[in-house]
Amino acid sequence: MGINILGMGSYLPEQILTNDDFKKFVDTNDEWIRTRTGIQSRHMSGWEPVWYMAKQAALDAISKAGIDPGDIGLVICTTVTPDFLTPSTASIIQYELGIENAAAFDLNAACSGFVYMMDTARRFLETDGSMKYALIVSSEALSRFMDYEDRGTCILFGDGAAAAVIERSDKMYSSFLGSDGSGARKLFARNCSVAPQVKVESDFDDGFPEKPVHQLYQDGREVYKFAVKALPKAFRSAAEKIGVTSADIDWFIPHQANIRIIETAAKSLEVSTDKFIVTIDHHGNTSSASIPLALCEALENGRVTRGQKLALVGFGAGLTYGSVIIEY
Numbered sequence: 001m002g003i004n005i006l007g008m009g010s011y012l013p014e015q016i017l018t019n020d021d022f023k024k025f026v027d028t029n030d031e032w033i034r035t036r037t038g039i040q041s042r043h044m045s046g047w048e049p050v051w052y053m054a055k056q057a058a059l060d061a062i063s064k065a066g067i068d069p070g071d072i073g074l075v076i077c078t079t080v081t082p083d084f085l086t087p088s089t090a091s092i093i094q095y096e097l098g099i100e101n102a103a104a105f106d107l108n109a110a111c112s113g114f115v116y117m118m119d120t121a122r123r124f125l126e127t128d129g130s131m132k133y134a135l136i137v138s139s140e141a142l143s144r145f146m147d148y149e150d151r152g153t154c155i156l157f158g159d160g161a162a163a164a165v166i167e168r169s170d171k172m173y174s175s176f177l178g179s180d181g182s183g184a185r186k187l188f189a190r191n192c193s194v195a196p197q198v199k200v201e202s203d204f205d206d207g208f209p210e211k212p213v214h215q216l217y218q219d220g221r222e223v224y225k226f227a228v229k230a231l232p233k234a235f236r237s238a239a240e241k242i243g244v245t246s247a248d249i250d251w252f253i254p255h256q257a258n259i260r261i262i263e264t265a266a267k268s269l270e271v272s273t274d275k276f277i278v279t280i281d282h283h284g285n286t287s288s289a290s291i292p293l294a295l296c297e298a299l300e301n302g303r304v305t306r307g308q309k310l311a312l313v314g315f316g317a318g319l320t321y322g323s324v325i326i327e328y
Contacts, residue, residue: 001126002173003166009060010162010296011053013045039261042158042284044143049083051092054139065165067104075104078113078288081141106133111255113288114138117174125168126143137163138289146302147215158284162292171327176237183319186219213323231265238323246271256280256290262318
């Protein structure tokens with residue numbers, strides 16, 4: 001069973017920071033950032049909570065789908081930057097949107113999140129005949145978790161949200177999800193510290209590098225080495241299941257992490273970079289929201305049209321990776 005995307009929506013924060021803005025508080029410059037990452041600017045949330053951005057993207061998607069929110073049977077949200085440890089962001093937006101009697105939960109697969117979420121929603125739709133539509137939303141505010149003394153990392157990330165309403169379909173579909181937990185210590189942010197009332201002094205070492213709570217740590221070199229292999233591997237693993245090749249794909253929509261990763265992956269897959277939807281120059285790395293934001297933009301400007309074959313490929317902390325191949 002495949003899926004049909006009925007509507008997609010997005011939300012980008014009002015605040016935009018250019019590379020030149022970073023010069024005011026980080027030892028860097030526009031040329032250094034652009035040549036190494038492809039990024040020129042990124043949206044950064046100021047007053048907008050993650051759940052609010054998710055809600056606005058979802059409202060946009062539901063409006064474009066032209067459906068009754070009451071017919072949605074499942075709400076999934078992916079985020080690595082939730083406003084609350086509990087409840088889930090999905091539960092908050094479910095209430096905000098007036099979606100009653102739907103299952104709701106968050107999924108965390110880092111930058112691979114949208115791919116993982118789409119495949120998870122498809123499985124729900126396949127096994128529950130009473131479920132009509134699923135709402136899937138990615139919302140991220142990475143800017144709040146940056147170490148702004150780490151110039152190699154803080155300049156990479158942006159904020160935003162995107163959503164899709166999907167239904168079951170007989171269209172072409174394939175997926176592959178994977179993870180390499182041996183790389184978990186290469187990209188992480190600690191959730192919280194132990195309350196002083198219950199903390200016990202110990203020499204226990206969990207193997208993760210020291211970093212203040214909530215601040216993102218990234219071993220850029222190791223993550224890059226993983227990503228340039230994971231992107232083509234994830235696509236090929238999904239493609240082999242249905243007997244398609246990179247030549248059959250109209251558009252590759254990858255996680256927007258670094259332009260060099262995308263260029264290296266294109267070379268590995270023996271396809272032109274012209275077949276890759278790239279928005280990293282004005283979005284930065286928005287984690288799980290990067291793929292759906294790129295797809296939303298491609299739909300709005302008419303690059304992606306009905307009947308085309310799309311390969312959505314994600315990779316990120318975990319280290320996770322995955323791909324879904326769909327007919328739009």
